[in-house]
Amino acid sequence: MRAVCVIGLGLIGGSVLRAASAAGRPAWGATASSADADAARADGFAVEATADALRRAAAEDALVVIATPLTAVREVLREVAWHAPEAWLTDVVSVKDPVDAEVRSLLPGARYAGGHPMAGVAASGWSAGSAELFRGAAWAVTVEEDTRLDAWREAAALAIDCGAQVVAASAAEHDSAVARISHLPHVFAAVLAAVGADGGALALSLAAGSFRDGTRVAGSEPELVRAMTEGNRVALLDAVDDALGRLGAARGSLASTGGLKSTVDAGHDARAELESLRAGDPERLDVRWDEPEVLERLREHGAAGGRIVALGAETVTVELP
Amino acid sequence: MRAVCVIGLGLIGGSVLRAASAAGRPAWGATASSADADAARADGFAVEATADALRRAAAEDALVVIATPLTAVREVLREVAWHAPEAWLTDVVSVKDPVDAEVRSLLPGARYAGGHPMAGVAASGWSAGSAELFRGAAWAVTVEEDTRLDAWREAAALAIDCGAQVVAASAAEHDSAVARISHLPHVFAAVLAAVGADGGALALSLAAGSFRDGTRVAGSEPELVRAMTEGNRVALLDAVDDALGRLGAARGSLASTGGLKSTVDAGHDARAELESLRAGDPERLDVRWDEPEVLERLREHGAAGGRIVALGAETVTVELP
Incomplete structure (x- = not known):
């Protein structure tokens, strides 16, 4: 060997x-x-x-x-x-x-x-x-x-x-994919943790599963998170722009019609796709x-x-x- | 009783x-x-x-x-x-x-x-x-x-x-807090799941812990997620605006200087605050x-x-x- x-x-x-x-x-x-x-x-x-x-x-x-x-x-x-x-x-x-x-x-x-x-x-x-x-x-x-x-x-x-x-x-395919499923999750976790903490002790005291899960990787070594996210800058910018677009659309919909149907449904479908990818007999x-x-x-x-x-x-x- | x-x-x-x-x-x-x-x-x-x-x-x-x-x-x-x-x-x-x-x-x-x-x-x-x-x-x-x-x-x-x-x-304090630590996490999970799935089968195939954790609550019943997020519209709009501001700042910093230090550090500090809140002897x-x-x-x-x-x-x- x-x-x-x-x-x-x-x-x-x-x-x-x-x-x-x-x-x-x-x-x-x-x-x-x-x-x-x-x-x-x-x-x-x-x-x-x-x-x-x-x-x-x-x-x-x-x-x-x-x-x-x-x-x-x-x-x-x-x-x-x-x-x-x-x-x-x-x-x-x-x-x-x-x-x-x-x-x-x-x-x-x-x-x-x-x-x-x-x-x-x-x-x-x-x-x-x-x-x-x-x-x-x-x-x-x-x-x-x-x-x-x-x-x-x-x-x-x-x-x-x-x-x-x-x-x-390919290296480019990999970098584009991990920007979405690894580096953006780290940016999201950091942003979510900070917005939560901005709510003060009451918000953190009430925080439960959804906030804990969504911010878990914000606990990672900052130097390692920066090395990987900053090292994939171009692909990560694309992913962040997509996220800003989707989050902005959610904001617009919530402000105008009061509804989040397309945001929530798209997220649910995407999560179901993730679950089904390795389920069943390959x-x-x-x-x-x-x-x-x-x-x-x-x-x-x-x-x-x-x-x-x-x-x-x-x-x-x-x-x- | x-x-x-x-x-x-x-x-x-x-x-x-x-x-x-x-x-x-x-x-x-x-x-x-x-x-x-x-x-x-x-x-x-x-x-x-x-x-x-x-x-x-x-x-x-x-x-x-x-x-x-x-x-x-x-x-x-x-x-x-x-x-x-x-x-x-x-x-x-x-x-x-x-x-x-x-x-x-x-x-x-x-x-x-x-x-x-x-x-x-x-x-x-x-x-x-x-x-x-x-x-x-x-x-x-x-x-x-x-x-x-x-x-x-x-x-x-x-x-x-x-x-x-x-x-x-108070009801208002509660609604403002849960917008940040419960409703925004649901919106984030939905957006993150969708941006990941937009990366296609390769992205979902490479997805691991950070994406699974960050998207977990996107698997919740869409009707229940909509009922709670849409029912807290005003407070949630504030939280989404804060998140858009922080995410936009991260985008700007990544695009201009290539760095994510303030985003990553703020997230890490916030997560540490969450961990420490119920640690130690109260x-x-x-x-x-x-x-x-x-x-x-x-x-x-x-x-x-x-x-x-x-x-x-x-x-x-x-x-x-």
Whole structure:
């Protein structure tokens, strides 16, 4: 099994290191955080200096996983370019276009496919992680026109070994989607929490399930929320504009007719769509690795809501909703 | 113990009937829904025609609890005025000013204080209810200048018997607060769900915790969501305007400087305020029922986040944050 070298041992990187180890892969990590390094070592994991970790990756032909915040990716890629320029490479950063651009600039021709596991908890750092964090979760693996099939398989295999289901998507498709279903929810949670708190102690005293649920992710580390939302600025602006349009329409309707029917119905339908997407028996489909344009085919399945649930030697199994 | 007559046996009314019975009170109900009536009878509860239920309330000097949607309140009050004009009266409708106005118009001089338990689940109807629904929840009981102390005590005692903690507030204060922490969250959930679904199957396939949490209440019955949001139109417009202002500011900041610091920090601080409100050891305070302006005093404690946790013969116990 391909060895794994994880750079960054916070919630996500730390969980990748645990899950890869649990899957039987040789695995080691590096982190700029001495707290995370100490905690990982105390849990029995190998933590090295970044340069040493990358040199070992080069020696063992390992898969390097960049698991730092977006703001540190460039610096890590420079070290990868220096110590392990030929290594298999993926990342678990929450935006994909900016990482793709950095890889193209610093490691042209890299054996790279980007990744993003859709899992998280409000807490952060090594101690918040777990080998089970990705179980059943979606894990995007990016497909661009020039993505190498072998590099893509390495990134996808890590996701599957971590218990996740792979969603093939281009970096741009991914960034546009997560702006709507991950970054906008963080902006909404922050705005909702602030408007609630503006109502004073009485409002917070009366707050129950709907407010707690709607503001939960406002409790996340502000630096991490900013790194992911600000890192996806263009796509997030589109999503915020759509939200402003819908919220403005609700306001107009409430002020003029007093009704919220179209807002409430659209939300109810959308939530029902979410619930039904993975309900019922999915259709299973085997795609051969040697098909022409297999990655493009997998990307099309991803765009239709398909998830890859198994990687065989000759085929890849997709579940379609 | 004061008998209880619940008109409306959906999620909230059905849970009140169960909880009041569990507390040892004689309790019966009525409902316009034959499905809820059948289900309640099958669970061993007494369900009568509305007129019969109210005549029995008059005969037994019971507390009548209006637990219908706001749109049905006027009709029920007409029947109360006809069959039990002297009965103790409260309600559990999610907006308070409109109910207060109807009571003043149809039952001037009623022995009434409004109520609103801050508990709920996405499901609705008798079968979704439980005697434990209100355990530890806030339950607003309204205080106006002319609220009778004896009527207020009856409404508050029901809340305490149901396991809730009482928050004293004027109807206007309540409506303004719940616009922010209950009705705006429903509007936000609907808008967020729709913007996410606009991203297509890929977006919904990648959706994880933040989107699930932020859209959960969009799964509630649209008719109930409309009844409560549209019924609180004026206060909700204020809250939506505040939200539009904050969301627009976030948009402007993201577009100009690329930063979301003030949005994210404000949300994080507000969420921390919510978490800290009921954390730690609360201060306990006994207020005597025979104090001058005792209801006004309790309302001031409610505005400061205080919750009433016990009602004695001579004192009322308030927990302050």
